[in-house]
Amino acid sequence: MLDSPLLASPHAHAPVSISRTMGLVLLALLPATLLGLWQFGWPAILLFAATLSAALLFEALALILGGKPLRPTLMDGSALLTGWLLVMTLPPWAPWWIGVLGAFIAIIVGKQVFGGLGQNLFNPAMVARVVLLVSFPLEMTQWVGPQPLFFEQTPGLSAGLAISLDGLAAPWDAMSGASILGQVDLILQQGGDLAAATPELFAPLRALLGGIPGSLGETSALLLLLGGLFLIRKGVIDWVIPVAVLLGVAVPASLLHLIDPARFAGPLLHLLAGATLLTAFFIATDPVTSPVSRLGQAVFGAGIGLLIYLIRTFGAYPEGAAFAILLMNAATxxxxxYIKPRIFGRDRRGRPLPVAGDTAQERQR
Incomplete structure (x- = not known):
């Protein structure tokens, strides 16, 4: 008999363990996260701490109630990564309870209800993000521009605590506004010309370096891109899904922008603003909720990218990443x-490959 219980798959028999994989993803997210926390100050730091703590707490409670061992699952980093990805999609000055409630939805509803790590059909963080957005549209759409730590007009620890407890109230509510994608939507609703408004609204260099309003995951496109390339270099993720997501966004954005630049924003705005890069490298690449074959992954990624663009451009929400992820998770x-990987020794239809020197008459015997 084994002394330790046999947990559900995946089982690791090599240096690439679950905890090492999760650790590398967290390491890749760390630079963009640190910049975001510095850019948005104490309210973002408190929200980050509350969300991650709640994710670990709800994971522990679920394991205790389910009679499962605590240490292996809590130490594998999956709950921490779920909370981390969730908070990267939240408004940085959202009240603390948004993060805690989101952690509950992600861990309990999005993950543990399905049986835990490796069993969930949908990405848990995106389940929480969509539920929060639909249930609390005001708190989930109050964006602020960067308010770096220790600057004169930035809230200190006590003011940050007040924002975290009570939400955006006077005088800090005057700093809130729409994200870049929200401003694009507003311009179109007012009958404005995007081609004329974009140069003032969106500066690619600022988006690359983290100078635009948005969530923690929309701070520095450059750091998110470097983090994603780091994961590809380490073999944690494959390049197929990220490239397919980016092409799924860029191709229709380029075509429609060429047709009518006054109505349709260009591809750079869609790639660098919003959660496109976070989605492409850190969310869509979740191995549990994505297809197995490379061709299937390409279809999956392209579908996510196309849905992101369609929801942003024609839908009711200025950001469509979470909805796109859940829809393609359901299609996985x-x-x-329909798109199965070829089994060794068999063709794409599953029939055995002919053996060298084998004749049709011998196979019929």
Missing amino acids: PMIDH
Whole structure:
């Protein structure tokens, strides 16, 4: 008999363990996260701490109630990564309870209800993000521009605590506004010309370096891109899904922008603003909720990118990343059914490959 219980798959028999994989993803997220925390100050730091603490707490409670061992699961980093990804998609000055409630939805509803790590059909962080957005639209759409730590007009620790407890109230509510994508939507609703407004609204260099309003995951496109390339270099993720997501956004954005630049924003805005890069490298690449074959992953990623663009451009929400992820998560079983990886020794249809020197008459015997 084994002294330790056998947990659900995946089982690691090599240096690439679950905890090492999660650790590398967290390491790749760290630079963009640190910049975001510095850019948005104490309210963001408190929200970050509350969300991650709640994710670990709810994971521990679920394990205790389910009679499962605490240490292996809590130490593998999956709950920490779920909370981390969730808070990267939240408004940085959202009240603390948004992060705690989101952690509950992600860990309990999005993950543990399905059986825990490796069993969930949908990305847990995106389940929480969508539920929060639909249930609390005001708190989930109050964005602020960068308010770096220790600057004169930035809230200190006591003011940051007040914002975290009570939400955006006077005088800090005057700093809130729409994200870049929200401003694009507002311009179109007012009948404005995007081609004329974009140069003042969106500066690619500022988006690369983290100088635009948005969530923690929309701070520095450059740091998110470098983090994603680091994961590809380390073999944690493959390049297929990120490239497919980016092309799924860029191709329709380029085509429609060429047709009518006054109505449709260019591809750079869609790639560098919003959660496109965070989605492409850190969320869509979740191995549990994405297809198995490379062709299936390409279809999956392209579908996410296309849905992101369509929801942003024609939908009711200025950001469509979370909805796109959940819709393609739901399509993953169908993609895996119709696009299967070729089994060694068999063709794409599953028939055995002919053996060298084997004749048709011998095979019929």
